[in-house]
Amino acid sequence: MIRLIAAAGTLAEAARQLSINHATVFRRLNRIEENLGVRLFDRSRTGYVLTSAGELAIDHAERVADELAAFENKVVGTEQTPAGTVRLTTTDTLLAGPVGSILCRFRQLYPKIDVEIVTSNTVANLERREADLALRPARNPSASLLGRRIGKIELAIYAQHGLATGLDPLSSDVLEWIGPEDGFGDPALAAWFASNEVEQRVHVRTNTLMGMLALTASGNGFSVLPTYLANSIAGLEQLSPPIPELTIDLWLLRHPALRETARIQALADFLAKALSMKTV
Numbered sequence: 001m002i003r004l005i006a007a008a009g010t011l012a013e014a015a016r017q018l019s020i021n022h023a024t025v026f027r028r029l030n031r032i033e034e035n036l037g038v039r040l041f042d043r044s045r046t047g048y049v050l051t052s053a054g055e056l057a058i059d060h061a062e063r064v065a066d067e068l069a070a071f072e073n074k075v076v077g078t079e080q081t082p083a084g085t086v087r088l089t090t091t092d093t094l095l096a097g098p099v100g101s102i103l104c105r106f107r108q109l110y111p112k113i114d115v116e117i118v119t120s121n122t123v124a125n126l127e128r129r130e131a132d133l134a135l136r137p138a139r140n141p142s143a144s145l146l147g148r149r150i151g152k153i154e155l156a157i158y159a160q161h162g163l164a165t166g167l168d169p170l171s172s173d174v175l176e177w178i179g180p181e182d183g184f185g186d187p188a189l190a191a192w193f194a195s196n197e198v199e200q201r202v203h204v205r206t207n208t209l210m211g212m213l214a215l216t217a218s219g220n221g222f223s224v225l226p227t228y229l230a231n232s233i234a235g236l237e238q239l240s241p242p243i244p245e246l247t248i249d250l251w252l253l254r255h256p257a258l259r260e261t262a263r264i265q266a267l268a269d270f271l272a273k274a275l276s277m278k279t280v
Contacts, residue, residue, distance in 0.1 A: 001028060002040060003058050009047040082262040083112035089131035092119040093209045097229045102274045106267060113263045132264050134253040135271060141251050146259060151250040151275045154227045154242035160219040161237040169222045169239050170196055176221035178212050181205040192246055
């Protein structure tokens with residue numbers, strides 16, 4: 001938590017990322033400082049800044065976390081039996097799209113493997129075992145991870161059926177758009193909105209693709225959505241071909257030390273075969 005507060009700069013932002021309230025973060029920080037007998041942060045109106053004791057605490061915590069992760073990776077990497085739990089991180093849109101049914105078939109084939117799924121717009125730290133396996137769109141995945149590029153994700157313009165009859169979504173000033181909020185995390189999508197001069201027509205924003213999908217389906221305006229998900233929604237109309245500059249590779253990623261772990265290998269192979277080199 002100390003590292004998160006330091007990176008966020010404020011308790012409010014740290015609380016948002018932890019999905020807890022501001023008061024809880026405040027109490028936990030005070031308890032840690034009381035137990036240690038030192039002040040970890042200097043407080044000001046502009047935010048929280050690490051003291052020298054706080055910097056030392058983070059340095060020790062990171063070294064302990066790295067050593068523990070290295071130990072766990074060595075132990076888990078020796079496992080040969082396809083049984084146990086695999087922690088998979090992916091996006092909520094992929095889970096709502098093809099991944100849910102793929103996992104159902106996987107569980108039928110491997111009933112002794114439990115799957116824990118974490119959906120997030122942020123990339124889990126695989127080196128510290130925040131997840132065993134990641135299925136994510138990525139343009140430049142970490143070179144330190146074991147990766148397989150297994151497909152592509154395409155995006156196109158969508159609207160509620162009948163909303164754009166006879167109109168060009170990119171040139172009509174009367175059409176309103178749904179766009180990404182600042183915390184969306186995809187610079188390419190934000191750049192596309194700006195370069196196509198529709199940014200000024202965005203009147204509703206959200207920080208997830210699932211939010212953009214819901215708002216588009218309910219008639220709030222036009223948006224850019226993954227074709228694999230939007231084409232399955234009744235009432236949505238695809239208004240453009242896939243947008244080349246927004247096409248992104250789909251990757252399976254894991255730590256190299258987990259290469260021989262049977263349960264992780266089983267899920268990785270199953271996902272790769274189901275999605276291999278397809279446009280999803």
